[in-house]
Amino acid sequence: MKWTLDEPKYADMVRINFGSLYHFGIYVSDNEIIQFGLAPGRRPHVKESEVEVLSSDAETFCGGQFMEVAKFDKREQKKRFSPEKTVEIARSRLGERGYNMLHNNCEHFAYECTFGKKYCSQTEAVKEFLNNLPLLHVYISTIPDTVSYEKLTPKQRQKEVLTTKDPQRKLERYFVWKLLEHALEKSLHMGIKEAKLRRTPDGKWKSPFFELSIAHTDGTVSVAISREPVGIDIENVSNARDKLSAELILNNDEIGEYKDADALTLLELFAQKESIFKMIGTGVFEPRNIYVSDDPAYVRIERITNKNGEYILAISSKIAEKAKIFNDAIF
Amino acid sequence: MKRNEIKEKLIDIMMGAMGDTDAIEKCTEDSLLSTDLGLNSVGILYTVMGIEDAFSVEFDDVGFSDFKTVGDVLDYIESKLA
Numbered sequence: 001m002k003w004t005l006d007e008p009k010y011a012d013m014v015r016i017n018f019g020s021l022y023h024f025g026i027y028v029s030d031n032e033i034i035q036f037g038l039a040p041g042r043r044p045h046v047k048e049s050e051v052e053v054l055s056s057d058a059e060t061f062c063g064g065q066f067m068e069v070a071k072f073d074k075r076e077q078k079k080r081f082s083p084e085k086t087v088e089i090a091r092s093r094l095g096e097r098g099y100n101m102l103h104n105n106c107e108h109f110a111y112e113c114t115f116g117k118k119y120c121s122q123t124e125a126v127k128e129f130l131n132n133l134p135l136l137h138v139y140i141s142t143i144p145d146t147v148s149y150e151k152l153t154p155k156q157r158q159k160e161v162l163t164t165k166d167p168q169r170k171l172e173r174y175f176v177w178k179l180l181e182h183a184l185e186k187s188l189h190m191g192i193k194e195a196k197l198r199r200t201p202d203g204k205w206k207s208p209f210f211e212l213s214i215a216h217t218d219g220t221v222s223v224a225i226s227r228e229p230v231g232i233d234i235e236n237v238s239n240a241r242d243k244l245s246a247e248l249i250l251n252n253d254e255i256g257e258y259k260d261a262d263a264l265t266l267l268e269l270f271a272q273k274e275s276i277f278k279m280i281g282t283g284v285f286e287p288r289n290i291y292v293s294d295d296p297a298y299v300r301i302e303r304i305t306n307k308n309g310e311y312i313l314a315i316s317s318k319i320a321e322k323a324k325i326f327n328d329a330i331f
Numbered sequence: 332m333k334r335n336e337i338k339e340k341l342i343d344i345m346m347g348a349m350g351d352t353d354a355i356e357k358c359t360e361d362s363l364l365s366t367d368l369g370l371n372s373v374g375i376l377y378t379v380m381g382i383e384d385a386f387s388v389e390f391d392d393v394g395f396s397d398f399k400t401v402g403d404v405l406d407y408i409e410s411k412l413a
Contacts, residue, residue: 166354166369217371239373245380274372285372
């Protein structure tokens, strides 16, 4: 199928462009274009449940954009309904609701009226994107001691960083976000704005397109991007300097096995638990409430060395063993 | 023990956990442990351990994230010493 700027004819599938998306309809005449909802920006704010199949004139449909007309190849011409049947189906669905952006949108509607089955090139493109997401990429970098702070996106993150008073913490929060920008570009070829990052009420950052986790400590920052839920934690090995309290880290079921463990082992367990907590993603972090898994496919521990010293990196994910780790000083 | 004496001891403990910083030395009861004083999760762990040792109390009925500010920690220590 190709899209042209030809004059539309009776029963043509038509579309207009708005931003990165299209709005579709069935052209009957200049005064009657049947479509599932109106293009965003052309309608007052309505809930998805209130969107319905309606008819509008061409001016309303187009909203100042050029109307493109579908030109079918020979195979599509054979498969499509007759023009009369297409219009009959479209008119019979006027007033229908049940709009769903992913499964029952304006493009699905136009295809159904024309070919008798749903198809949406736009959601197919998203599905292909999701299928091509990296399994699990983890990025780690050291950070400089000072910086000239640039603007961050979204504004909520900018505010989070600017209101952090502790200078070291502020630097780490800033640079972990810059590392996330780097990771998005390298792994997903995506800009930070496109990622549509939002902070949940319990303080976690999420994207509708992929899973992520961030961690930072003592001059080193890390970011994980994955198609599956993931949690990471990074701890400086020099923090295993005293006898860590097993009672504060381990629950009753674990204390027997690990109570005589050295400080480094306890620090690894602590990092594992924090990474598991971040993967699960809700509530407050209480290490005694988290059970460390023996399944290597779920939790992976790596030692990371950089100019700042040695670190424990804990990765929790059902595909943790497939994680690719990129340990480069990118700043 | 008076509250300001508890606070001075707590400051020493936090410095032991996170190093000597101006932010910790000059903290107020409203100072946020994480964003104002830079305490990360393992720093909080060491702080809790230090408090248990210094004040002979046990953190047996709270979680790590129950304390947001210096004042929250002081309240808890005071309640345990009462």
